[in-house]
Amino acid sequence: MTDMSQGGRRRPENGAAPAGAAPAGAGSAAAARGGAARGGAAGGGAARGGAAGGGAAQVRTSPAGPAPAGSGRAGTAPDRVTLQDVADRAGVSLTTASRVLNEGSRRVSAAMTSRVNQAVAELGYLANLQARAVATGQSNTVGVVVHDIADPYFSSIAAGLIEVAYSRGLLVCISSTSAGEAGEREYVSLMRAQRARAVILIGSRSGDERARAELAAEISAFTRAGGRAVCVGQDLLGVDTIMPENAAGAEALARSLAAVGHRSFAVVAGPRGLLTARDRVEGFRAGLRAWSVDLDPRSVVYGPFTRDGGYEAMSGLLASGARPDCVFAVNDVMAVGALARLRAEGIAAPDGIAVAGFDDILTLRDVYPPLTTVRLPLKRMGEMAAGLVLADDHADQPRVVPVPGEVILRDSTLPRPPAPSPPPPRG
Numbered sequence: 001m002t003d004m005s006q007g008g009r010r011r012p013e014n015g016a017a018p019a020g021a022a023p024a025g026a027g028s029a030a031a032a033r034g035g036a037a038r039g040g041a042a043g044g045g046a047a048r049g050g051a052a053g054g055g056a057a058q059v060r061t062s063p064a065g066p067a068p069a070g071s072g073r074a075g076t077a078p079d080r081v082t083l084q085d086v087a088d089r090a091g092v093s094l095t096t097a098s099r100v101l102n103e104g105s106r107r108v109s110a111a112m113t114s115r116v117n118q119a120v121a122e123l124g125y126l127a128n129l130q131a132r133a134v135a136t137g138q139s140n141t142v143g144v145v146v147h148d149i150a151d152p153y154f155s156s157i158a159a160g161l162i163e164v165a166y167s168r169g170l171l172v173c174i175s176s177t178s179a180g181e182a183g184e185r186e187y188v189s190l191m192r193a194q195r196a197r198a199v200i201l202i203g204s205r206s207g208d209e210r211a212r213a214e215l216a217a218e219i220s221a222f223t224r225a226g227g228r229a230v231c232v233g234q235d236l237l238g239v240d241t242i243m244p245e246n247a248a249g250a251e252a253l254a255r256s257l258a259a260v261g262h263r264s265f266a267v268v269a270g271p272r273g274l275l276t277a278r279d280r281v282e283g284f285r286a287g288l289r290a291w292s293v294d295l296d297p298r299s300v301v302y303g304p305f306t307r308d309g310g311y312e313a314m315s316g317l318l319a320s321g322a323r324p325d326c327v328f329a330v331n332d333v334m335a336v337g338a339l340a341r342l343r344a345e346g347i348a349a350p351d352g353i354a355v356a357g358f359d360d361i362l363t364l365r366d367v368y369p370p371l372t373t374v375r376l377p378l379k380r381m382g383e384m385a386a387g388l389v390l391a392d393d394h395a396d397q398p399r400v401v402p403v404p405g406e407v408i409l410r411d412s413t414l415p416r417p418p419a420p421s422p423p424p425p426r427g
Contacts, residue, residue, distance in 0.1 A: 160382025254287025
């Protein structure tokens with residue numbers, strides 16, 4: 001009997017040839033693990049047929065009947081160990097063996113469970129997960145798509161969700177795409193074809209409503225097929241969402257920077273049309289208004305959401321002749337690029353121009369001066385996303401979990417020292 005959840009190979013015990021194999025010297029001795037099988041006289045390298053020292057021997061094979069199930073024939077690959085083999089070895093029914101290995105809802109006695117597990121170990125049985133996915137309509141794969149795996153923001157979130165998936169015996173498949181919603185839609189479609197258990201989308205939405213609607217439609221098709229989906233970003237896809245409070249965090253940062261004495265600002269704003277960048281800029285602007293500080297639109301410079309994007313945007317600011325008290329980069333990797341550009345120009349931070357970021361990525365530990373930022377619990381956000389998408393309960397309506405940020409003031413935004421007082425006039 002064959003079984004859709006078969007895997008592994010049956011290995012002959014004690015090095016003996018499988019039942020039904022041709023006798024040694026017949027020219028079809030099977031290769032054994034650890035070295036080539038030898039037939040004929042001792043001391044030979046390759047298998048020999050006929051007398052020692054002779055030339056190539058003619059080999060005759062006689063017709064053979066069907067080989068016993070599971071035994072294999074000489075010269076052919078051994079049969080795979082099946083679930084039926086496990087059940088036979090354990091002395092239980094096929095249904096019982098399946099319940100033990102698939103952890104079904106019906107309980108199996110400890111004694112039977114032990115026998116089945118022992119049979120699995122003895123036979124080297126390994127379930128065929130692809131076949132199981134066909135049979136059940138769902139695999140053990142969790143698909144994850146990020147916008148830039150090189151950005152520590154995304155990799156930190158992914159690290160959190162991978163830990164949760166690993167603890168549940170699930171396989172995480174990560175894809176990185178810079179193509180926005182169109183690339184995400186293609187990936188979700190691929191995961192639907194692979195019968196993935198869940199997909200997790202990490203990244204900002206864009207202002208392209210048509211692309212967003214097409215992505216939402218593909219996610220809907222995925223969930224109708226039995227999958228689960230969660231998003232880390234804006235609540236715009238109609239699924240469970242881990243939502244960082246970007247605007248509120250940037251507003252709190254602006255208030256804190258104004259409170260320590262900064263009064264003129266510029267923003268390295270990221271790509272146009274990216275909602276995360278838009279929310280952070282608008283939140284920062286609102287925080288400055290609370291201190292009666294205006295943000296000149298000409299002081300908002302757009303660029304890629306990368307370290308090089310921050311470097312180029314800061315170059316543009318310097319070329320314009322602007323010398324603000326402080327530059328807010330809407331994410332930390334752009335802030336790192338902005339600091340590098342200031343160093344190249346010979347401008348010290350914070351004495352020349354202060355710099356702040358957003359996210360509190362791990363690599364900031366090696367940045368000098370230490371960077372002021374808004375801390376998001378990135379790894380924890382990944383854990384929360386995995387917890388939602390892998391939970392046994394299904395909510396009637398999409399759940400939204402807001403994640404507040406925490407302002408972390410560091411040396412990169414220390415206020416400028418007060419100008420020295422002019423000497424008193426001479427009497």
